[in-house]
Amino acid sequence: MSRHRTSRSQMRRNARRMRRYGVEPMALITEDLEFAPLVIASTARAVWRYRSELAPLTVAASDLVTGMILRRWFSEWWPTVIIATVIVAGAVAIWGRWVNLPRPIERGYATVTTAFAGTWLTLAAYLGPFTAPLPAVLGIGTFVLAVPWWAHRRRRARVRVERTLAAWPDIAQAVGLAGSRVQSAIVDLWGYRFRLGLGLGQTVEDALSAVPRLESALGTTRGGVRVQPVASKKANRADVRVIETDPHADAIAWPGPSITSITQPVKLGLFEDGAPVRVPFLRRHGLFAGMSGAGKSGGVNVLLGDLTACQDVILWAIDLKRGMELLPWSSCIDRLATTPQEAEALLADAVVILDGRADDLTRRGERVWEPSPERPALIIIADEYAELASEAPRAIDYADSIARRGRAPAVNLIAATQRPSKDAMGKSAVRSQMDVRLCFRVREPRDGDLILGQGMVKAGWHPHKLDAPGKFLISAPEHDIPRRARAYLMDDARVQATAERHAEHRPALDAVSLAALDAAASMAERHGDAPVDGERTSPRHARQDAPKRGDSVLWAVLRDAPEKGITVDELKTATGMSRPTIYRRLSQLENDGRVRQVSRGRWRARLDPDPA
Numbered sequence: 335m336s337r338h339r340t341s342r343s344q345m346r347r348n349a350r351r352m353r354r355y356g357v358e359p360m361a362l363i364t365e366d367l368e369f370a371p372l373v374i375a376s377t378a379r380a381v382w383r384y385r386s387e388l389a390p391l392t393v394a395a396s397d398l399v400t401g402m403i404l405r406r407w408f409s410e411w412w413p414t415v416i417i418a419t420v421i422v423a424g425a426v427a428i429w430g431r432w433v434n435l436p437r438p439i440e441r442g443y444a445t446v447t448t449a450f451a452g453t454w455l456t457l458a459a460y461l462g463p464f465t466a467p468l469p470a471v472l473g474i475g476t477f478v479l480a481v482p483w484w485a486h487r488r489r490r491a492r493v494r495v496e497r498t499l500a501a502w503p504d505i506a507q508a509v510g511l512a513g514s515r516v517q518s519a520i521v522d523l524w525g526y527r528f529r530l531g532l533g534l535g536q537t538v539e540d541a542l543s544a545v546p547r548l549e550s551a552l553g554t555t556r557g558g559v560r561v562q563p564v565a566s567k568k569a570n571r572a573d574v575r576v577i578e579t580d581p582h583a584d585a586i587a588w589p590g591p592s593i594t595s596i597t598q599p600v601k602l603g604l605f606e607d608g609a610p611v612r613v614p615f616l617r618r619h620g621l622f623a624g625m626s627g628a629g630k631s632g633g634v635n636v637l638l639g640d641l642t643a644c645q646d647v648i649l650w651a652i653d654l655k656r657g658m659e660l661l662p663w664s665s666c667i668d669r670l671a672t673t674p675q676e677a678e679a680l681l682a683d684a685v686v687i688l689d690g691r692a693d694d695l696t697r698r699g700e701r702v703w704e705p706s707p708e709r710p711a712l713i714i715i716a717d718e719y720a721e722l723a724s725e726a727p728r729a730i731d732y733a734d735s736i737a738r739r740g741r742a743p744a745v746n747l748i749a750a751t752q753r754p755s756k757d758a759m760g761k762s763a764v765r766s767q768m769d770v771r772l773c774f775r776v777r778e779p780r781d782g783d784l785i786l787g788q789g790m791v792k793a794g795w796h797p798h799k800l801d802a803p804g805k806f807l808i809s810a811p812e813h814d815i816p817r818r819a820r821a822y823l824m825d826d827a828r829v830q831a832t833a834e835r836h837a838e839h840r841p842a843l844d845a846v847s848l849a850a851l852d853a854a855a856s857m858a859e860r861h862g863d864a865p866v867d868g869e870r871t872s873p874r875h876a877r878q879d880a881p882k883r884g885d886s887v888l889w890a891v892l893r894d895a896p897e898k899g900i901t902v903d904e905l906k907t908a909t910g911m912s913r914p915t916i917y918r919r920l921s922q923l924e925n926d927g928r929v930r931q932v933s934r935g936r937w938r939a940r941l942d943p944d945p946a
């Protein structure tokens with residue numbers, strides 16, 4: 335302070351000296367006069383800018399001032415202060431998640447801080463804030479509690495985002511969105527998003543075309559900014575998502591089944607903000623489409639991982655790749671068609687069930703079939719649906735019927751295909767009836783329109799820009815804006831293990847559906863057009879047959895094995911069984927004296943069973 339006074343008087347002396355020499359010290363005087371407000375203004379600006387970092391000091395200062403007031407005028411209030419402290423700290427610990435403290439560690443920190451500040455205040459009221467050791471306790475406590483605050487990742491991210499968005503008017507000017515305003519912003523684990531109120535006459539399309547400039551202005555990576563229309567469809571708003579850490583950078587392992595009933599929404603993967611893609615499949619038809627290698631079968635596997643966990647769903651499947659894709663699930667699938675003829679018979683029977691259930695609903699005076707383990711929903715998964723259209727055109731008529739009438743009786747179709755053109759989908763009714771559409775990467779923009787619907791590419795749905803397998807856009811009643819998602823990934827071992835575990839709890843087809851099938855079969859017999867053997871796999875026994883089919887393949891391969899025997903890996907490839915199942919079967923067969931280990935890890939059937 336004294337130094338400051340000395341320098342000021344020195345400045346005045348200098349000014350007098352300068353005047354003596356005829357020099358007007360105007361600039362100096364002006365600077366001196368403006369110095370104080372300038373310092374105050376820039377200090378206030380810095381305090382405001384760093385308010386988050388300074389928060390621990392602000393809280394400590396408020397605690398000190400409140401302590402002084404309490405001590406001076408309300409010292410007898412100390413019991414009330416400690417009771418209020420206990421109540422507030424307890425409330426933060428229990429209900430903290432409702433005030434944006436989602437993680438237990440954050441709630442713990444808030445509770446400890448509240449308890450510390452309240453206890454200090456109580457002691458300050460009782461003893462006086464400057465009674466030793468209270469000042470030291472406040473100083474040390476503030477520093478200790480400030481460290482986690484300063485280090486907290488989410489807080490630092492929020493502050494960084496606030497500072498970036500504070501410069502929005504300049505950014506908006508530079509990217510061609512002058513007049514737009516940031517209305518709200520949310521920071522999450524993967525980056526942040528903000529709602530933009532567009533300027534007069536600006537459209538979401540303007541914001542979309544500004545994306546590359548926005549990426550540059552916000553300092554993100556290329557492709558790090560997404561612009562979407564808002565869910566409420568307001569034309570003068572847009573949501574901007576800035577991705578700092580891409581949750582899709584690596585494959586996301588399937589976390590296990592997310593549902594136990596078809597009435598719950600299935601979790602297929604994650605959106606770019608890390609939110610799960612939840613989609614209900616009850617009474618809905620689905621389409622999984624995209625170019626070869628885009629991840630459709632992976633997506634179908636995830637769906638099956640969840641559906642096989644539900645005891646109120648019966649699964650039938652069509653796999654014209656000779657069962658290559660769906661065979662691993664055969665122990666959970668009630669009926670699997672691998673030829674066009676079988677597919678036609680399967681879909682025909684599904685229509686019979688649909689009619690039977692519709693009649694039953696009418697008799698009961700009910701509108702819809704409510705799935706339960708006794709009355710399960712029937713879901714038909716058709717892989718490579720396009721091939722069905724070319725190889726079994728009659729099957730498409732049945733599929734068409736299911737697509738149009740299957741919702742109420744809970745008979746639904748999920749089709750996977752590379753390109754759902756009118757030709758490939760047979761009748762276009764099937765495509766237009768698909769309520770849930772997952773569009774994986776496509777080669778050209780017009781394929782996006784084909785899968786998602788006319789005009790969707792123009793509206794910002796760009797599946798041709800998806801850049802890794804498993805990434806998709808989803809269009810469903812609850813997903814009507816284009817958000818990139820990535821499906822979970824299930825490796826082969828996970829598929830095998832899941833299928834084996836879920837196979838033990840599969841439901842049986844309900845009595846109404848069985849009666850309808852029996853009635854249709856005897857009617858066909860009376861008319862002499864019963865299906866030839868092999869055209870129809872029995873709906874009731876196909877699943878039970880699946881392990882048996884595997885066993886007979888296993889036995890055939892062991893029987894035909896060369897002298898030196900066959901390895902477990904070869905058996906795995908030939909049968910589609912998992913390694914543990916094969917070992918179990920081999921040990922059973924060995925105990926029965928039907929196989930022997932020719933050499934280490936090589937097996938062969940004993941064609942002359944050991945009498946011992």
Ligand SMILES: Nc1ncnc2c1ncn2[C@@H]1O[C@H](COP(=O)(O)OP(=O)(O)OP(=O)(O)O)[C@@H](O)[C@H]1O
Pocket residue numbers: 584585586624625626627628629630631632633752803804805820821822823
């Ligand atoms: N969700 C995913 N995350 C990461 N990688 C994936 C994902 N889904 C699929 N892949 C990878 O992409 C490859 C191709 O996937 P998939 O067989 O599911 O494609 P597809 O669209 O069914 O192809 P096709 O039509 O030729 O059968 C898989 O072998 C896998 O390595």
